Amino acid sequence: MALVLKQPSVLPGFGLTLGFALFYFSLIVLIPLSGLFVKTTTLTWEQFWHTVSEPRALASYQLTFGASFLGALINGFFGSVVAWVLVRYRFPGRSIVDALVDLPFALPTAVAGITLTAIYSSNGWIGRYLEPLGLKVAFTPLGVLVALTFIGLPFVVRTVQPVLQDLDMEVEEAATTLGANRWQTFRAVIVPELWPALLTGMAMAFARSVGEYGSVIFIAGNMPLKSEITPLLIMTKLEQYDYAGATALGVVMLVVSFVLALMINLIQWWSSRRHTAR
Amino acid sequence: MSTEIAARVKNEEWKASLTSERALVRWALIIAALGYLTLFLFIPLAAVFTEALKNGLESYFASFQDPDALAAIRLTVLAASLAVPLNLTFGVAAAWAIAKFEFVGKQILITLIDIPLAVSPVISGLIYVLLFGAQGWVGPWLAEHDIKIIFALPGIVLATTFVTVPFIARELIPLMQSQGREEEEAALTLGASGWQAFTRVTLPNIKWSLLYGVILSNARAMGEFGAVSVVSGHIRGLTNTLPLHVEILYNEYNAVGAFAVASLLTLLAIVTLIAKTMIERKTASSRSAHDPAWSTQPGSPS
Incomplete structure (x- = not known):
């Protein structure tokens, strides 16, 4: 029995487009990436560890x-x-705010880095008010948190927003007429619907933050053992021509990224199955 | 008649009261949301331009007279103008194959396309250094033939291309999947060639998403920092893109210069967001079901 690899179609161009796409993607992405794994085989296990x-x-x-x-x-x-405020409430400037949520996606990370550093340094717009409280943000681990929060901002909004938009208001009406107060409706009716999207958004923000480099290095201070992120450590090893060391750390990061991507796909698969099951 | 309308209005009001919070809660939530966005979005946005214009317009514009800045602008435009068309070709080809045909391994291919988004930018640069660097796989051969890839334009273009591979494809795939293939099949039945069906039927249907994909990947190409930083070698006036130039100026304590160049990149980001909003409005009626969020993956629940 012949295995059906492709269903017949009258449309032309399948071989050409798929062939080109696979060739290009292999050349730009797959082959260079696998080179990273091949390179680790030149290390002994002890060296790697x-x-x-x-x-x-x-x-x-x-x-x-x-x-x-x-x-x-x-x-x-x-x-x-x-997401809730943008979907449920109307206030002046709402559409501008909605558009600006995507800024961390569009703004080059180096720009975000120097700007956040300027704001949160001891004489910056926000930093000068935090300093007397004993809170140092720039050039401390707290600065890393600020940069990564900025970078991850759009993900949860953009995954939760469409789900809220599609939520059937009649279910909430029914809950209220059945005697639930607003808080109970929120907890028992709305939150269960939002969970998968919220989880997906948080996982995406986490995955993006783990690999982030540009926005962090300016504000972190980059002190070894204290405020040095892993991507920067890879960079440092590269600058010292320690390619083996950089590769070993790169493989660790890459495996973590793939596991996270797999988790995100699983969450989505799980939630779409839940939705179609009803 | 009027009592009927009044009754209906009252009914609507009653329904709305079932699904809304007390005014106090409502305002608290709005203030929390706007406060958070102010802290992390609005203040940084304002700070870029304030810092750039700190010493007046004259020194702001003087920052762009610097030959190194001009070289950085030229290199950035050049790299993006090579990377974006490459990824445009890939995106259209991949979307055509994935959306118009059924084949084994399709879902895997869709997942694979997102890989560059999951990889740390530092690693995106590292893999090319391992391939083409002096100690890389083909490094010695390249050196023998006097071809420079790392610390030169080809490396910068490669790293930029890697980082922006998925953007156009992931704009097109969900849209073209939802549009199906009936229209193209009809065109073929009526005697059109495959190319005619693509240019006259498919292209008009996807033009807005295509345009947005191009604008977005251009913004990402011009703004890429980490990956380009690894392969560039930071040679002033030669292999410095705009984001790298920002870093150099900043590290030299030339804050006004750094923020002036940064403001240019910020304007690019704002133009991208405006384009996104406008194109979303244009296509909202025709594809209200399609989720245009960049962050959600094709086939995500929404």
Whole structure:
């Protein structure tokens, strides 16, 4: 029995377009990426393990993943509030605010980096009010958190917003007529609908933050063991021509990124199955 | 008649009261949302231009007279003008194959296209250094034939292309999937060639998404920092793009110069957001079901 690889169609161009797409994607993305894994095979296991588990690397994971996680949590909460306000309420300037939410996607990361540093440094617009309170943001791990929160801002808003928009108001009306107060309706009717989107948005914000470089390096201060993120450590190793070390750390980051991407896909698969099941 | 309308209005008001919060809660939420956005969006946006114009318009414009700045602008435009058409060709080809045909492994291909978005920009640059760098796989061969890729234009174009590969494809794929293939099939039945069906039927249907994909990937191409930073070598006036020039000026404590160049890139971002909003409005009626958010992946629940 012949395996059907492609269903017949009268439209032309399948071989040409798919062939070109695969060729191009392999050349630009797949082959160079697999080169990273091939390069690690030139390291012995001891060398690899030594590089990825030295104290400086461990400290950088802790900062990178910790700040990314906190940033995702902050954006999970405030992103939902922003999505809710944008969908449910009308106020002057709403459409401008809605458009501006995407700014962190469109703004080059270097611009975000120097701007946040200027604002949060001790004589900056916000930093000067935090300094007397004993809060130093720029050039500390707190600065990393600020940059990663900025970078992750649009994700939760943009995943929760369409779900809120499509939410059937009649279900909420029914809940209220059945005697639920607004808070109960929110918790028992709205939140369960939002969960998958919220989780997806937070996972995306986290995944993006873990690899972020440009916006962080200006505000972080980049002190080894204290405020050095993993992508910067890779960069430092590259500048010292330690290609093996950079590759080892790069593989760790890449595996983490793939696991996160897989998780995001699983969440989406799970929620779309839940939706079609009804 | 009027009592009927009054009754209907009253009914609507009653319905609205079922699904709305108390005014106090409403205002608290609006203030929380706007406060958060002010802290993380509005203040940074205002700060870019304030810092750039700190010493007046004259020194603002003087920042663009610097030959290194002009070289950076030229290089940035050149790199984007090579990377964007490459990815445009890829995006259209991939979307045509994925949206108009059924084949094995299609879902895997759709997932794979998003890989560059998941990879840290530093790694996007690193992989090309490992391939083409002095100690890379083909590095010695390149050196023998006097071809420079890393620390030169080809490396910058490659890194920029890698980072922006998915943008046009992921704009087109969900849209073209939702449009199906009936219209193209009809065109073929009526005697059009495949190319005619594409240019006269498909292209008009996807033009706004295509345009937005191009604008977005251009903005990302011109603004890419991490990946380009790895492969560029930071040679002033030669391999410095605009974002790298911002970094150099900033590290030299030339804040006004750095923010002046940064304001240029910020304007590009604002133009991109305006284009996004306008194109969304244009297409809202024809594809209200399509989710235009950049962050959600094709086939995501919405």
